[in-house]
Amino acid sequence: MSRMTIRVARDDDLPLLPAIDASGGPLFRGAGMDLVADMPPDPPEAFEPALAAGTLWVTADEDDRPVGFVRVGLVDGHPHVDQLSVHPDQAGQRLGARLLEAAETWARSAGHAEMSLTTYRDVPWNGPYYERLGWRVLPVASLGPGLAAARQHERDRGLDRWPRQAMVKDLAPGPGGRPVLTTPRVTLRPMTLEHLPLLHRLDADPEVMRHLLGRARTPEEIDAFWAPRCADPSGDALGLGWWVGFAGAGAGADFLGWWDLGRRDSEPGSPVRPDAAEIGWRLDRRYWRRGLASEGAAALVRHGFETVGLRRIWAETMAVNAASRGVMRRLGMRHVSTEVRAWDDPLPGAEEGEVTYEITAEEWRRGLR
Ligand SMILES: CC(C)(COP(=O)(O)OP(=O)(O)OC[C@H]1O[C@@H](n2cnc3c(N)ncnc32)[C@H](O)[C@@H]1OP(=O)(O)O)[C@@H](O)C(=O)NCCC(=O)NCCS
Known part of the structure; x- marks a missing residue:
């Protein structure tokens, strides 16, 4: 850095x-x-x-x-x-x-x-x-x-x-007070209902969903999960929510996946905290291992600390999800805990638990120097 x-x-x-x-x-x-x-x-x-x-x-x-x-x-x-x-x-x-x-x-x-x-x-x-x-x-x-x-x-x-x-x-915020964020290779746009077909492609890939559900989502499940989130106004006032990422700025640029800050598997409409937010990502398999998840996430972390004014950003994943942990490390996040939870229908690797990583605004600023 x-x-x-x-x-x-x-x-x-x-x-x-x-x-x-x-x-x-x-x-x-x-x-x-x-x-x-x-x-x-x-x-x-x-x-x-x-x-x-x-x-x-x-x-x-x-x-x-x-x-x-x-x-x-x-x-x-x-x-x-x-x-x-x-x-x-x-x-x-x-x-x-x-x-x-x-x-x-x-x-x-x-x-x-x-x-x-x-x-x-x-x-x-x-x-x-x-x-x-x-x-x-x-x-x-x-x-x-x-x-x-x-x-x-x-x-x-x-x-x-x-x-x-x-x-x-x-510079004007997009739908929901979320700005368009750009990096050399990724353009993040606020997620709206028009992006629903793209999310279908992602969640229909069992490999993408391996550590999330252990299988592909059905089209009905995808609609039921994503439609309310595409239209969720609860992070709006703070500029938090979901973004979809594209490889470039122009119309027709390839869809890479989604990133979110502030909202996650919590139900749409549930309260958003003004001081701390969870970050997450999910990319189309064709674009894995090129540093793209990290690049988009770094722009969101910057947005969170510089524009939203968050004090802390955290992320969670299964301990066995090496890719997601790799992104967290690359962002300069610290591993803070590993917790083995009881699940009705545990995914393979659940016995190793869920890990939480975090970074504070001060740590992030120090990392920039
Ligand atoms: C997690 C995910 C978004 C990572 O995307 P990505 O663009 O491939 O990640 P990056 O290329 O930015 O990689 C970041 C770091 O992780 C490492 N990494 C990526 N995939 C890895 C893997 N399968 N195994 C081990 N390390 C991996 C990279 O080498 C890189 O490390 P480095 O900084 O030391 O070079 C992608 O694998 C994905 O969409 N997975 C399915 C959905 C998911 O699990 N989401 C997270 C749920 S919490």
Whole structure:
């Protein structure tokens, strides 16, 4: 795990930011974009308004020295990413994504429904990168006056020699107050009744259900179990509930499985706690053992601690469910107990008991550093 921290910028960071900005130059030169490579970086004073507004975040190394930053302003009343920059020596650690997440978390908590930016359409670490992080291209006809003016200014500076575009990230909560969560490989969408056919596919696989029921669910059982959960409003106010995961952001992306935070086998409608929540997952067998369950779950853990404000997240599984325990370990959860329970119709392995793992908000934050 990266030892970099993300924090709001301070005064003494500003002199270091132009060099970080300039460090990306050679990448653009390598792509044949000398005009962009030669543009002088903004001076330290240019960062002052964002610093004062609290919308400048840095990622800092172990010596607390910034190696990347995101600067956010306001355009058309929405937060706008003016600049995202990570020193190329620190590439490949998801620092850009984490900086954007910090900005998004702030934007959501400030009540904004979307965030915008403008970028190069075809430069791999620009348009395609943002698309992987869940941003979508804004058609020219939908640009507000501020974004249209920003695009015009870019054209006037000659930047459109390489196609540029405006993009937005939707921040508004989906059905039930649950946001869409994105990771490099997984898009988590709030589960609704339209996803019921996908859940049929999952629960009809006896191997997927081995440690849950010991056999496939029948179609009637699947409807009876999932339909009320797809429509369950009880976690709504807190942004908790069920999500379905897809391999990518676009329509038609492959269905991976589901993840949940806060609700589990408890009956729909039962109380949801505001301070602690259970996490769970179930993936289509074709996608096992690629780190996808862990990747989606990590986004949910982040959502739980950063946005919902949970203090503790726990998970339970049969002691013999090595895969689920693997995900728990990968999330940095601690094994807290093993309990052998009495069951009417025990599944194979029940004699080894059920294990509970947990992670507190403090442990999670420490793990990020
Ligand atoms: C549990 C489940 C979601 C895991 O999905 P996954 O995407 O394969 O998990 P990941 O690839 O993220 O693996 C996480 C860790 O578990 C390990 N792991 C995964 N499957 C494993 C298995 N069958 N045996 C041993 N370890 C396993 C991985 O190697 C990885 O460990 P690492 O961090 O040391 O590399 C999936 O197996 C599943 O859907 N099972 C059926 C439903 C279920 O049992 N749900 C949980 C009920 S509590």
